[in-house]
Amino acid sequence: MGLAIAVVGAGPSGIYAVQRLLRSEDVTRVDVLESLPAPYGLLRYGVAADHPKTKTVSRALARAFEDERVRFFGNVHVGRDVSREDLLEHYDAVIYATGARYDRDLGIPGEELAGSLGAAHFVAWYSGHPDVLKPADWHGTSTLVVVGAGNVALDVSRISLQPRKLLESTDMPREVVDELDHELTDVHLLCRRGPEHVKFTRVELAELLELPDVRIVLHTDPAALAEQEGHPREVATNLRLFREAYAHWDGNNDHPRKTMHFHFWTTPQRIEGEMSVTGVDVLTAPPGGPVTEGRIDAQAVIRAIGYRGEPIPGLPFDPDRCLIPNDEGEVAGTAGREYVTGWIKRGPTGVIGTNKGDAAETAERLLENLGSAGSGTPTRPDLADKLEASGHPAVDWARWDRIRAAEDALGAEHGAATVKLADREAMLRAAFDTD
Ligand SMILES: Cc1cc2nc3c(=O)[nH]c(=O)nc-3n(C[C@H](O)[C@H](O)[C@H](O)COP(=O)(O)OP(=O)(O)OC[C@H]3O[C@@H](n4cnc5c(N)ncnc54)[C@H](O)[C@@H]3O)c2cc1C
Incomplete structure (x- = not known):
């Protein structure tokens, strides 16, 4: 018995939340659901390309996925490929780390x-x-x-x-x-x-x-x-x-x-x-x-x-501050099951490092609230089964590695360390080796 937790969004705040959750033995599974086939949010798609040193933070973030309790589900958009209700059925708690990209x-x-x-x-x-x-x-x-x-x-x-x-x-x-x-x-x-x-x-x-x-x-x-x-x-x-x-x-x-x-x-x-x-x-x-x-x-x-961040259907939203109102990350009226971190929690301010303390606060609040009360695996159904049954091509960490390898190969052709694939189909072809 232990907690099964979904983190929505693999930007810095989502991954920092994962890292803090993993310090608890009560947590037996953390699934990270990310809309894009690639992790890292604005670290990959915001931090300027001519600042490669900043982007090396990704190496520290990637370590979270070495823990066998953590799985990456890239190319899975919550609200389209899986619903909020699905998440509540499959997990004891959900942390939304969806950022603010508009x-x-x-x-x-x-x-x-x-x-x-x-x-x-x-x-x-x-x-x-x-x-x-x-x-x-x-x-x-x-x-x-x-x-x-x-x-x-x-x-x-x-x-x-x-x-x-x-x-x-x-x-x-x-x-x-x-x-x-x-x-x-x-x-x-x-x-x-x-x-x-x-x-x-x-x-x-x-x-x-x-x-x-x-x-x-x-x-x-x-x-x-x-x-x-x-x-x-x-x-x-x-x-x-x-x-x-x-x-x-x-x-x-x-x-x-x-x-x-x-x-x-x-x-x-x-x-x-x-x-x-x-x-x-x-x-x-x-x-x-x-x-x-x-x-x-x-x-x-x-x-x-x-x-500005976008509302998540079913959760409250503050349209002036463009965030989900919360108390130290906990969303009111969700019986302690739904949380936020990062830019969707505090608004679009702060550098990458700011998200670390912010995510720790959210994760700690979640652990305080739920402790070891979660039903966790194996009683909660596994979202992987649902995604597989639907035929949706989720990108796991090994497949993300293949995308990275394809980008490195493209970089070698162009005299750079790596060159991004900017087309989702091309990313999925690389991930599923269907080129
Ligand atoms: C242009 C720009 C440049 C920056 N440069 C720097 C810099 O040089 N140094 C620095 O320290 N900080 C920089 N920052 C700030 C830094 O990027 C942010 O602090 C940080 O990325 C916020 O993290 P986050 O996880 O809250 O959001 P994000 O990084 O935006 O991550 C959110 C993730 O959630 C995913 N997502 C959203 N909705 C869904 C959904 N429904 N289902 C599944 N997944 C979803 C998104 O695809 C994304 O991957 C910059 C920000 C910007 C905008």
């Missing part, structure tokens, strides 16, 4: 035009997410406007400005590299507030400001970059980086191929164009004025203003 909207006219898209869409596409289509025709885009003042806005800007040679060394699908090999010359980043308010982290900001062959233009009075007494360390560091960039480029006669523009206190008012984007009307309103209106001619606009 974009928030700006709510301004023109947002629906071709060439206007959300960062979640753009990032998922350049990361080779198999369910995401090419978001825009990138060729012919010379100017891109990015809206947002967080690290995702930096990622999107940096990836757009990186030279082809660098992208070719990453795991990016080759069709993405070809598409991003465009004539882009200018990226305009619109930050709603001032340089002291941006949410950029030091390393990411420095990386963008130091991109080779990219001129930095700060559209601001240099006095706005001065450090004030009482500024926290991160703010002081960002201001110093901006000042250094300003000093380097002010009056500099080098002519780099590309330019990165920072606009502070600037918001988009309207996206212009008939069928597709031709420009963005902006309003700049620094404290103390003057307020100015302007237009940036552009062929694409990416809003990086936040991700």
Whole structure:
């Protein structure tokens, strides 16, 4: 007798929850159900391809699947391939770690035009997410406007400005590299507030400001970059980086191929164009004025203003915070059987490491509530039998290894360590060896 637990979502938070659950002897089975044929969530489909070091966290996460109590069911979407009711029948408890993979909207006219898209869409596409289509025709885009003042806005800007040679060394699908090999010359980043308010982290900001062959233009009075007494360390560091960039480029006669523009206190008012984007009307309103209106001619606009999670049918949902309301991970009204962790629990904030403590809190709450009371194997029916009877091709860990091997082989063909397969059918062919 012991607990049988389902974890829905194999992103960082789901796997951290598994790791914490395994420390309890009361847990006899943990099944991880993942919509994609691949694990790791935004670590694989969000963390930028030119940050391979961050992605090595996957090695530590993979160890959870070495425990014989854990099984991976990739290519299984909860809500389509199995229902919430199925989970409640097959498991003592369920932890939802489904993340937040959709974009928030700006709510301004023109947002629906071709060439206007959300960062979640753009990032998922350049990361080779198999369910995401090419978001825009990138060729012919010379100017891109990015809206947002967080690290995702930096990622999107940096990836757009990186030279082809660098992208070719990453795991990016080759069709993405070809598409991003465009004539882009200018990226305009619109930050709603001032340089002291941006949410950029030091390393990411420095990386963008130091991109080779990219001129930095700060559209601001240099006095706005001065450090004030009482500024926290991160703010002081960002201001110093901006000042250094300003000093380097002010009056500099080098002519780099590309330019990165920072606009502070600037918001988009309207996206212009008939069928597709031709420009963005902006309003700049620094404290103390003057307020100015302007237009940036552009062929694409990416809003990086936040991700949002999706409701899970049958569970409560907070539409403003885009999360499932919970008490230390426990979802109210579920008799202690349903839990959440990660971005769907606390909203779309925090780095990978933040999910570790968050997942531990959820797992501990579950173990406290259920202790050894679960019926566990063999009394609960096995979901594997149900999936097999339905003929659904679930990808287990050995099959995921085959996908990885196919991606490594593709990488070898292209002179990179690995290159992602971005097509679900191709992933399944590799998994089931039907090529
Ligand atoms: C663009 C971007 C870049 C980032 N870069 C960094 C970085 O460089 N460093 C860093 O530390 N952090 C970074 N982060 C933050 C980090 O990715 C998150 O903290 C972390 O991924 C959140 O983990 P999660 O498990 O809650 O969600 P996710 O990683 O989104 O995982 C959720 C998983 O659930 C699956 N799923 C969803 N619905 C279902 C369903 N119905 N059935 C089955 N499976 C389902 C999804 O397919 C996904 O695999 C970045 C985030 C973004 C958006």
